[in-house]
Amino acid sequence: MRRLLAFLFFSAGLLQAAPQPNMVFIMIDDLGWADVGFHGGNAPTPNLDKLAAESLELTQHYVAPVCSPTRTGLMSGRYWSRFGITSPHSGQAMPFDTVTLPSALKSVGYETCLTGKWHLGSKPAWGPNHFGFDHSYGSLGGGVGPYDHRYKEGEYTHTWHRNGELITEEGHVTDLVAKEAVQWIGKRSDKPFFLYVPFTAVHLPVKEPEAWVAKVPAAITGDVPRHYAACIMHMDDAVGQIIAALEKAGKRDNTLLVFTSDNGGSTSENNDRKYPDDNYPTGKITASNAPLRGIKGDLYEGGIRVPTLANWPGTLKAGKFESPAIISDWMPTLCAIAGYEPATDLKWDGISLWPALKDGSELPERLLYLTGPGFRGSAVREGPWKLIVTQAKGQPQSAGPAQLFNLAQDPNETTDLAGKEADKVQHLRTKLAKVAKADKDAQVKK
Template sequence: MRLTTCLSFFLLLSSWLHAAAPKPNIVFIIADDLGWADVAMHGGSAPTPHLDKLAKEGLELTHHYVAPVCSPTRTGLMTGRCWSRFGVTTPQNERALRWDTTTLPRALKSVGYETCLTGKWHLGSNPEWGPNHFGFDHSYGSLAGGVGPWDHHYKKGAHMETWHRDEKLLKEEGHVTDLITQEACGWLAARKKDAPFFLYVPFTAVHLPIKEPQEWLAKVPAGITGELARHYAACVMHLDDAVGQIVATLEKNGQRQNTLIVFTSDNGGSTAENNGQAYPPDDYPSGPLPGNNTPLRNEKGSVYEGGTRVACIASWPEKLKAGKHDAPVQIIDWMPTFCGLAGFKPEKDLKWDGVNLWPQLAEGASPPARTLYTVAPGFKSRSLRCDPWKLVVHGADEKAKFELYDILADPNERTDLAAQKSDELAVMKERLNVMAKADKDAVAND
């Protein structure tokens, strides 16, 4: 009898403690066009001490994949699905998601989270398609894509005026990185203290056009020469400092111990012209951006590693051990992961392509075999990673060109083995066909 009573008591106590455990706060920070080697921990020439510290004390995900360009990556994060399911493959100003989409912020709100976006949305650039319509309590920044750092204008055209707070357009003074950071830190300080929160901070750095404040140019190492190269380095350093400010705010508010921070980029680095004619003139330093993806192949827009494999750090004191996680993961995995941590259980099948990473990141579970599917702008190129192989396809139908790489032995994709490995190529082609069958099944046509 005593044994039964004690056992019942401990079971009740365990259940109570589990139920009483606070839901984690989640801060997801995403840079724009940040190259693999733009950060110091990957050999970058610009110092990034705050990111270095996060990586040293947290967990670096060394094979973290995203889409080749921005709107698709954001679609994957918001839905847990491949962006091609929504027909989203390019940067776009049209509404990307169906109105009834269960987005990440909607899911978290349903289990008690406060939600905030401060930065770049780019999943529908009209105010009536903005973040507040898809689960964010508060939103601020650019409804469209990357903006001029000082005038906050998007490209010339219908969406040039895009800077907003809660979907109401406004004009403000200040550098875009500072404004996004100030809004994030201010929201953290002002929010309710008893509710968990999801803070999404999609910076516009280091997206063109770049023009940095003098105070940051003065901090660039002397060994970095050339006007645009120095502005680019200053932009990376400025971004790093912004991450440091957000972490410091969490610490000051006593929120850091129960907050999972994830930092990554939306695609690989770019070498596009900085002062293109698409943006209103503002004396931007001229020349191609020095986005650095070394040693990875290619850059933004490409399904090769340089376009889709990006820096990623996950940090949660006492919950994640410091180190490296080398298994392949993808941007679509974060929604299932965050929902699992928050206790969200969908009422229907959300058709997630992603998986809950937490068992492998924090609990030592063996990573499951993964098939990572990537679609480039306009479906013109696609790739499939299923270790040890990576299939790259350019074009479609009878004109398609297939390349096959042993991605474990040849991570920089130097040797195409398609001609020598016909059997393996055939298997990968069939896997690609299976993965592609769900494309466009959630197109925003409502």
């Protein structure tokens, strides 16, 4: 017994003495399921392919169907709909007193940095520095033109900033975002850090340097397809630079790196007329979500299930993590790893993935809830079953036409079983009504 007690005390001491890991969270914008080489993409992604081979891949990782909601879920640990955020959002997304992921980590000794796209408040007064980031740089608004760094015409078109001060710079947006990350890593001391890198790539409008377009495989033809492939390759190189910076700083082995996308790939017109004219190639974006059904904006798998990797050398084993997870899980997960314990109930909808990621076990079965743009559609997933409901105007979210899919048997959602599984549809409608009601109960003034 004495030996056992001595071992337990010794083990507890090791856990307490273990250094807090650094955390790098990379989020790509509009990256399709099959846009990466490790999912059969036609644009070479050697850095990501190497990372994937060394990582734990979350094969059923869900996000919102569009950008701002996903970012809200990551920053809060809650479903984005709790804040009324279901569409791209230029106003203030979260109340100032929200305990965010960076503010929680900062409270337990982390240095925090965002370099890239915020899109949770497009004025400096609503920027990242007001929500827990020590340092912030990039686009306060949404995806920007790669050279002029401007968002859509209107009140929020001038959005490029450093620590809340609007600035003007030259250079391609992918290079600038990566450079800021690399330089910030190089300046770190022994304190743990959280670095959030939400690239604007591969969001439209794409327009790549000729040097990158020239590297695109000859089999890819057409102006927009070649620029889109070049954008993917350019992004892949930027991710490689960040990994190299961690290695150079001697911080790679004690860094958890997460790679994901904010939603599925898009097929929208690249030369969007809402953006200031910068001679963008004309044609539709050629993202691929194959073999998944749907695109950005959809509640089908192609809109909400994205390539996701978790990498921590010597700590996480490479392989596949098959349990369904959602973007709102990352705040509880990273907080658990960092040793942050909330002083009050933060009403997280997400759970900590860490025990399961670490030992390779499955997560307990639970309900996942996803809302589409403007609450016009909602989905719930429980076990292999997924219900999508299109909201009827003036009716509750759970009352519209429904589609039902068994993802274990039909992962690409080819067969709607709603007509054959009436009891399952009703069961999930009831679950949807309950979780959707919590949205209204959770609404807070900003």
